[in-house]
Amino acid sequence: MFKETKTHEVTTDVVIFTIEDEKLKVLLVKRAHEPFKGKWAIPGGFIRISETIDAAALRILKEKTNVQNIYLEQLYTFGDPLRHPDSRVITCAYFALIRSDDIVLSFDDNSEITEVQWHPVYNLPKLAFDHKEIIEYSLKRTRERLEFCPIAFQLLPEKFTLTELQKAYELILGKKLDKRNFRKKFLASAILKELNEFTKSGSKRPARLYSFDKITLDSKRGHFFS
């Protein structure tokens, strides 16, 4: 009975969302080897024997984006025996939301990968393994989370306008929202800090900048991210 388990392999894959060019995008890597050589996949890797699964996911996030201290949530563990064509690989998937500016995509020259790139979520190339399913499920979960917690702030710069925040919501949810209701809700929620700064307008009325109120956010962390 124990013998059987020896050939399991356990990986973690991380779905990393961002907003770039007014589009919701996901980070993909191009595979250097078979199986699925030359196909796009979400970044992932083996879980090391003495690291937690969370740590493995964070490590992979950092390897590709140099980003740390991010909202990273365990999504689901995918274990169909046929999901990997060669061997039994169980993967514990995570998802994360990050800002794409001031990020330098990178990868070691370990010959596992030949490219790293952002791809529009709503227009993905053909993906390796069951990664399409994993991304779809991530999006679904992100939408569910968004109804309760303001995780969209991970996608925005420290100072942002309400319109930018609304755009982020609309991109994730895939639908238009009512401007007045949106603003009313956030201004009532006390998680935003109204700044006395405005965008230097490029040919239109300057917009007020807001930031997330770290104190309120931390105090509600258990509530939001439980």
Add this chain to the structure above:
Amino acid sequence: MFKETKTHEVTTDVVIFTIEDEKLKVLLVKRAHEPFKGKWAIPGGFIRISETIDAAALRILKEKTNVQNIYLEQLYTFGDPLRHPDSRVITCAYFALIRSDDIVLSFDDNSEITEVQWHPVYNLPKLAFDHKEIIEYSLKRTRERLEFCPIAFQLLPEKFTLTELQKAYELILGKKLDKRNFRKKFLASAILKELNEFTKSGSKRPARLYSFDKITLDSKRGHFFS
């Protein structure tokens, strides 16, 4: 890098809730061997090389309870390198809700287990591994699910009274609910079928029996259990 993964072991553990003697209980097994010999644990086992994780969890559920076709949901994957004292064991935890009547608890004489028993959730013995944490998290998720889907019906017989349904909710949520509001909500929801049958009262007013409307439930399955 690949070599490292060879010593991972992957199991699934299943938290099985039921209601017995007006208490919310969870199924525990007593371990026959070290580590944690003689300690109570939630039932679990290795995932076979060619079965899905879902199938493994269902198999374990069936081995202990002979129950199939049940609401079984993947909970979370626990992978702290120190959660097992001897080796690296990653476990993919599931939870399920079942009725305890007409269930015969059982276990193979494979000498892994010396006992199988229901234990009150709110009064657990000391548990092996991180199983206390897993049960607590299961309860939390069950509560969250309960706010959206009527999963409590898994705990009840086919025909039940509104009071029994309410009791099930109260036991899971750990708090009293308002009778009138509770009934109003369910009678408005159209997921209950009102039967022309009543409990044969034991010294009190007979109560109307209801059953879950399978058709409505199935049509809302995607909605509830998405």
Add this chain to the structure above:
DNA sequence: GCAAAAGTGTTCAATGTACACCCATGC
């Protein structure tokens, strides 16, 4: 007739939704 559980409605507060116009700026 009394103990025990079944059954029943109204009011109020909070929340979500629909909806249209004026404002400040750059050109």
Add this chain to the structure above:
DNA sequence: GCATGGGTGTACATTGAACACTTTTGC
């Protein structure tokens, strides 16, 4: 002065929460 995106409030419907008494039965 006009085009562009920024900013604002009201009315309505839905939902959840609080709350107390009458009914039916077995004994």
